[in-house]
Amino acid sequence: MATVGRAALLIALLICAYGVIAAVYGALTGRREWVESARRSVYALAIALTVAFGILELAFLRSDFSFAVVAGHSSTSTPTFYKASAMWSSQEGSLLLWVWLLSLWSSLVVFLTRRRMREVVPWATAVLLGYGAFFTALLVFAVSPFDTLAQPPADGAGLNPLLRHPAMMIHPPMLYSGYTLFAIPFAFAVGALIAKRVDAEWIRSTRRFALGAWLVLGIGIILGARWSYNELGWGGYWAWDAVENASLMPWLTGTAFIHSVMIQEKRGMLKIWNVSLVLATGILCVLGTFLVRSGILDSIHAFGASTLGVPFVALIAGMSLGSIALVVWRRGLLRSEHRLDSLLSREAVFLLNNLVLVAMCFVVFWGTFFPLISEAVTGEETSVGPPWFSRYTVPLALILVLLSGIGPLIAWRRATATNLRRTFAIPVACGVVAFLALLFVPGVPQKPLALAMFALGAFVAGTVGQEIWRGTRARRAMTGEPLPLAVTSLVRRNRRRYGGYLVHLGIVVLFVGVAASSTFQTASDHRMSPGDTVRVDGYDVRYVRATAEVGNDPSGTGAMLSLGAVLDVSKDGRHVTTLRPARSFYPSNSTASGPVEWLVAGEPTSEVAVRSGPLKDFWTAVNPDMTRFQEVIDQGDKAVAADIPEMQQPMVAFRLLRDVIAPNYVENPPPAMFRMISSPLVAWIWIGSLIAIGGGLIALWPAPDAARRRATATLRARVAQDLGRA
Amino acid sequence: MDPARKRRFRLVAALTAALVLAGGLVYTSFSAGSPAKTPSELLASAEPGGSYKLTGKVVEGSIRHEGDTLLFSVRDRDGTTSVPVSYTGSVPDPFREGREIIVTVSRGAGDTFVAEKDSLVTKCPSKFEAEDDAASDMS
16 A cells, blocks of 8 residues: 555656646646646646545554554554544654645635636646645655555554644644645735736635635634643643744734735735735745744754755745745836825725734744744844743734724725714724723733723724624615524625624634733642642632542543542632543553553643633643652562563553552542642633634635626626617 | 825835834844753853753653652753752643753752743653654654
């Protein structure tokens, strides 16, 4: 099978090479059959890569350890669900996933544009296949996923327990979908520049792809945050880690892009800005892929140094220089059709929003690459921490929220005083009322930035509410529909607009959750023995008893041993909830340790216990003191090694762990370290994301355009008739 | 002012503002960043009271708990020079002997170092990496 996989990749590479040549030749000579052939090679690429992807995924599911990648990243004891996702925990598998997704999206876009944009599509096809060629070449020459082992091991190394979380199934594919989807507007922007067709058509054709990329990248980022909150045992959802930042940067420029293209569509302005944004986004996506995989920056995601540095840096440098050269070369075509009439206009607000987003991206970029920059400048590697990021991103986020409330209301071209009064009275009142009310909430007035975020949040919510209400009222006046129907048909007829409003609302809810939870969080660490009680943020937490489970892991991650604690949480003497945090231990992959120790010497993970509520989350993690436990294990190992024949040692060791060592821990538990975090409104981060995702889906959903086209066709026919008669 | 000059004035003002902001950003990053040091560099050059990012490997057999405080030593990536660190706060899951870590420390009395609360970061490999056996042959 590995041979078939290798062949599929080789064929894919040849297809890419042929397709690029065919597309460029077709574009230069205007011979349609060559362009058609290039388009078909995109489909063929998708097929070849699907075969390769399928073979590798099948090898993972079948635990075929003759594949080196499978042996290195999966094992028979890895639960099936995680076997499937172990594929993209490997460098080879993740690159294959990347290029496979790229081939699927490329096929979709060349299919959708098969009868349109004759000048642009060939160049865009060439760019997309060029991407494909780069990644397939890496897979063929540098990191082959189909390397085989002459002597397959009996069992593989297994998937790192930290990665055994349901998000592993969707977080990486979502991020990679986002990265690859952004390649499509990038390719079309390049195509439009080369073919001198820089009107809004390439934007219209790829708008859905840009929006889809923005949406799935956002979902990927949020899933990562959620994962970090629930799995990593430190209780945070965002750490300004290099790899998190890498996915945030294209998301920020992508957000700027989907706003500023509206100005190009409506007013023919900002053309240079738009192509630059989309080119930058495309480059940042490759940079993001590179950062995840290269380990050039210290990150919790450092997957080990890789050999891909040189080709990736070459690709990124090539893309950057090529983009700049293209924009400079075509600057004459990119002149604005209109001027900015007034700073009090929607154009100006959108422009400002773009500047803020790009500034944010620059802050993140600078902070992320600061270790490299400072090493280059001062010779000393220094890094900046979360406080530095917050210092700049928080004020920028406040401005952004303010603008997201103003943008939808202010008039195009030039807003008049009447317009401002009429549209802003209610939202501003919402903001002011929230501000005044919050002044009376104890603790809040001391935190001006959080207070500002809450007030601005109310302002934006007022904006969105007012817009939906006014639209509904107008619709009801026109059609007399009942209220619920009027709301749905309003949204259905203006999906992009109202979807966008919902996204604003969701993002603001998310920001409010972030502001509240980061500002008003109480975190503390406690060393406790059963019977001890500590007080955290008004909650009394009692360590009731210790637990130990062997070979029985309720969350299905394949843990061998779970040492846990039962915590009784009460407030003012009333029972609130019972939490059961635990720490899971996994079998080791090295054979060096004794038979009992082997069972638990793998990477341990925290199973946190959280009580989520609309107002407050109470989050706990436990870390048992392993010193005495380790002594017991060592004694067990000695006993097993002395008395038991080697063949039976694993079985005896397992029984010893289950029947003696674990019960001993429960009866006579050593003190354990607990981390307890009480943070308000965390739940609203996830609720806000869901609202934003819902809004994004509404905006993305195809408009009923078949019906519209039919209607306009009839209208056009009638006008033609009238003209003919006149 | 005629419109063209007004526009140019605006552009210059906006660019100046952007440059000033970017300058501030660059300046603060250099003053706020803490230099990353290996244990031997730290011993050679750390000033008492200065804040440093210590990178290295946790020494085998050095982890101890004293009440809420975690004590361990960090050694050079490829060497044996090590410094003792006392740490409080959250311990990331992958923290263990032999693992690469980054922690923000300041120099205490003599050659001991006190870590900033919650500053411990552990590098997490994507798979179990057996230290010196077959796994490394495959890469």
